[in-house]
Amino acid sequence: MSAIPRSKVKLEETWNLNDLFASETDYEARLDEIREDVRTFSAKYKGNVTDAASALSALKEYAAIYEKIIPAGTYVNLLQSEDQTNSDHQMRGAAFGSLMAKSSAEMSFFESELSQLPEEELKQAMEQSEEFRIYLRDILRFKPHKLHPEVEKVLAAFSSVLDAPYELYNVTKLVDMDFPDFEAGGEQFPNSYNLFEGTWETDPDTEKRRAAYKAFYEKLADYQHTTAKTYDTHLQTEKTTSDLRGFxxxxxxxxxxxxxxxxxxxxxxxxxxxxxxxxxxxxxxxxxxxxxxxxxxxxxxxxxxxxxxxxxITIEESKKYIFEALSVMGDDYYEMLKRSYDERWTDFAQNKGKSTGAFCSSPYGVHPYILISWSGSMxxxxxxxxxxxxxxxxxxxxxxxxxxxxxxxxxxxxxxxxxxxxxxxxxxxxxxxxxxxxxxxxxxxxxxxxxxxxxxxxxxxxxxxxxxxxxxxxxxxxxxxxxxxxxxxxxxxxxxxxxxxxxxxxxxxxxxxxxxxxxxxxxxxxxxxxxxxxxxxxxxxxxxxxxxxxxxxxxxxxxxxxxxxxxxxxxxxxxxxxxxxxxxxxxxxxxxxxxxxxxxxxxx
CATH class of the missing domain: 1.10.1370.20 (Oligoendopeptidase f, C-terminal domain)
Structure with missing residues (x-):
């Protein structure tokens, strides 16, 4: 029952990330595209967003860049989520974070120039484009909280640093914490985040459940001060940002x-x-x-x-419950459910270093991906x-x-x-x-x-x-x-x-x-x-x-x-x-x- 390395899990219990990028070469090629597109966008539009027409022209290209960034970011995040102990995944994530910080800083001028447009120009652009109406409305809403363009550029450049507390939290939780076995009824049992939350926390044996609880929380206690400092850093960052933006x-x-x-x-x-x-x-x-x-x-x-x-319940048996219960949503929804199994949208495996809990990531332009650690319960x-x-x-x-x-x-x-x-x-x-x-x-x-x-x-x-x-x-x-x-x-x-x-x-x-x-x-x-x-x-x-x-x-x-x-x-x-x-x-x-x-x- 102890968590196995990612390399040992069954392929059919993992998600198929090839639908994002067929190879690492394709992923790296996408990063090159993003770098070039960002440079081109900056050269073309910096200082030139002056009216509704230029705003809408720029927005089309801005959106196209984001449509390239989203699958790349999803690819990086899903690889990290499936195994936080993998150093290649960690380094890839850090490199992508640096690229995004640099790209955000380079393109930060755009929202600043949009927010500096006269209100009537922004409203005219909203009337001319349903696609960008909500985005432009939000620019208008946020206008009182926008900072000087150079300040916005600096904040964007520091984005990976400002996001660091969350990364530190995950590394502490999923990499550094190694839970010892616990004893109940004269037997030894393995423990981990996923085992505790997926198995022991609901175990009907009171002695085993409480022993697992005690061992689990004793290990958490060893890291409480580091985790609290990490969280306080995040909180102070939010407070400073809130104050700077005038909330x-x-x-x-x-x-x-x-x-x-x-x-x-x-x-x-x-x-x-x-x-x-x-x-x-x-x-x-x-x-x-x-x-x-x-x-x-x-x-x-x-x-x-x-x-x-x-x-x-096995993964295969879950189909019956899922299909029958959710088919009320109609044929198109049912087809989506079927595709999720047939095309391996879901990562069911239990392995060491995998993110706890469950989530769904839904990259624009690609199908959703689901993470869950399947324990076989209803x-x-x-x-x-x-x-x-x-x-x-x-x-x-x-x-x-x-x-x-x-x-x-x-x-x-x-x-x-x-x-x-x-x-x-x-x-x-x-x-x-x-x-x-x-x-x-x-x-x-x-x-x-x-x-x-x-x-x-x-x-x-x-x-x-x-x-x-x-x-x-x-x-x-x-x-x-x-x-x-x-x-x-x-x-x-x-x-x-x-x-x-x-x-x-x-x-x-x-x-x-x-x-x-x-x-x-x-x-x-x-x-x-x-x-x-x-x-x-x-x-x-x-x-x-x-x-x-x-x-x-x-x-x-x-x-x-x-x-x-x-x-x-x-x-x-x-x-x-x-x-x-x-x-x-x-x-x-x-x-x-x-x-x-x-x-x-x-x-x-």
């Missing part, structure tokens, strides 16, 4: 590109912390009773409600459905929109992914009346979809907000401060129903999202939208599906509020969120009743 707070700076105001952000955190907590404490109590656990601890929260019923099917939701989103948006219009606000990004988890659960529930099966499905959606997005990520968001409040007040953070903040959030949410034992406060070390702005809260925001839309699909069928497909195709041409409205959800009020919290409470009600029914039938 009142870091929150305003980070929410600006999301096109979301502070009210929507705070509401998501405050309501869930207050109103979801009582439901999840009931769920924790249910787990405790079913498993006969003496006291519920943080290490026990992810144990399955009915682990003996958990089916093992949870993996839900995770795969989630990532295929991202894939389906950009499969549609990238075909319908230009390179600058395809990506929506971060606030909306998790709605299509969590939608697929809803569709998976609805499909499974529809196909059985067996109480134990129904309980297993509902428990899966509570433990995986809602726990992960409405609890794990939301608690990260609540903690992250406290961190940024310190940074806005001119303070810094270290390991002690971060541990205290994280423990406080966990204790506030779980109350006296769950013991937050030693080590839990280090959970902040596990999440790369902290290096991606105000990302964690968007999971619950997206799931709020997808919960409401999945109810529409159950009630209305094809018309609701068609509305949703239109939303996917719209990409980034609408704000989050507008996209939600297209799908029939009004996120300007708290009604969708309150209804979703009530829905989670109802699911836990059903789990309690089904457990009583199953227990009574067993005793009879």
């Amino acid at each position: 009142d707070t870091v929150f305003d700076y980070l929410l600006f590109n999301q096109e979301v105001d502070r009210e929507l952000y705070d509401r998501q955190i405050d309501l869930i912390m207050k109103e979801l907590a009582p439901h999840m404490r009931r769920y924790a109590k249910l787990l405790q009773n079913v498993h006969g656990i003496d006291r519920m601890t943080f290490a026990d929260l992810k144990v399955p409600l009915d682990p003996s019923y958990e089916p093992k 949870e993996d099917v839900f995770v795969l459905a989630h990532e295929l939701g991202h894939a389906g989103h950009f499969y549609n948006a990238n075909r319908e929109q230009g390179v600058f219009n395809a990506r929506p606000s971060l606030y909306f990004i998790e709605a299509p992914s969590t939608m697929n988890e809803m569709l998976m659960a609805n499909h499974l529930l529809k196909n059985s009346d067996d109480p134990r099966f129904k309980r297993w499905v509902i428990a899966s959606i509570v433990a995986r979809t809602y726990y992960h997005n409405f609890v794990t990520h939301l608690l990260e968001a609540a903690y992250q907000r406290k961190v940024y409040e310190r940074i806005d007040a001119g303070q810094s953070v270290n390991a002690g401060v971060l541990n205290e903040l994280k423990r406080g959030v966990l204790e506030e949410f779980w109350g006296s129903d769950v013991t937050i034992e030693e080590g839990a406060e280090l959970t902040w070390m596990r999440q790369p999202h902290y290096y991606m702005g105000l990302y964690p809260y968007t999971y619950s925001a997206g799931l709020t939208i997808s919960t409401q839309v999945s109810k529409r699909i159950l009630d209305e069928g094809e018309s609701a599906v068609n509305d949703w497909l239109e939303v996917l195709r719209a990409g980034g041409t609408k704000s989050p509020v507008e996209l939600a409205q297209m799908a029939g959800v009004d996120i300007t009020t708290d009604a969708p969120l309150r209804d979703t919290i009530a829905h989670i409470g109802n699911l836990i009600d059903q789990l309690e009743k089904l457990t009583e029914e199953i227990s009574a039938n067993t005793e009879a």
Whole structure:
């Protein structure tokens, strides 16, 4: 079970990066093209973006350069993600980062010259080009925060340095940390990031689960001060950038590109912390009773409600669930799902150095790529459905929109992914009346979809907000401060129903999202939208599906509020969120009743 080297994994369990570049020679040739295109662009347009016509002419060539950069950047990032221990991948990534910093600096004049154009020229260009309307609108929006062109050039030149904390975090986490074996029941078991998060954290054996937890967090503790300093460097960079650009707070700076105001952000955190907590404490109590656990601890929260019923699923068997559950999305979507398997879009392998968790990368002009470490549980099917939701989103948006219009606000990004988890659960529930099966499905959606997005990520968001409040007040953070903040959030949410034992406060070390702005809260925001839309699909069928497909195709041409409205959800009020919290409470009600029914039938 220990992680094997990347060289030992089966080819069929890996993604096919040849669709990006057939060879390293092709990749290097692309870099040469980018260098030449950037030089040509700079020579042609620097000092010459003077009106709507020249702006649109330059934008066409600017977009063409980005369409060449995106596959190259994706290639580099995916190679690093599949094996962080590979020194060639590390060096390739560093070289690409340097090239992008140099290229960004050389082309930084363009956005500066655009922002210096008279407002009427920018508006005229917007009227003349639907393709670049959103891009130009954003130039106008950001105009008050644009710095002197030479300052922008310097910042662009330092981009790889400014991004270094995230790279340092990954190297510390995935290369330097070597987890020792742990002992339980007289046996030795291997441990790693992927093994802990994919296997041990949900192991039904309480002794083994807690022993793995103890060993895992003891190793994290060895690196807490380095990781905290790395994070503080990232935070101070964001604060300095926010101040330089004239934002009142870091929150305003980070929410600006999301096109979301502070009210929507705070509401998501405050309501869930207050109103979801009582439901999840009931769920924790249910787990405790079913498993006969003496006291519920943080290490026990992810144990399955009915682990003996958990089916093992092979990669091949996952096709049946994925195809049947998501075919409601139509023939074109089904074809995309089929292609994802046939053309090896997904990296399923478990190997040493592989990035933890799962993600979908959707390079413009190429098909999406998915990373997952397949352990064979039904949870993996839900995770795969989630990532295929991202894939389906950009499969549609990238075909319908230009390179600058395809990506929506971060606030909306998790709605299509969590939608697929809803569709998976609805499909499974529809196909059985067996109480134990129904309980297993509902428990899966509570433990995986809602726990992960409405609890794990939301608690990260609540903690992250406290961190940024310190940074806005001119303070810094270290390991002690971060541990205290994280423990406080966990204790506030779980109350006296769950013991937050030693080590839990280090959970902040596990999440790369902290290096991606105000990302964690968007999971619950997206799931709020997808919960409401999945109810529409159950009630209305094809018309609701068609509305949703239109939303996917719209990409980034609408704000989050507008996209939600297209799908029939009004996120300007708290009604969708309150209804979703009530829905989670109802699911836990059903789990309690089904457990009583199953227990009574067993005793009879």
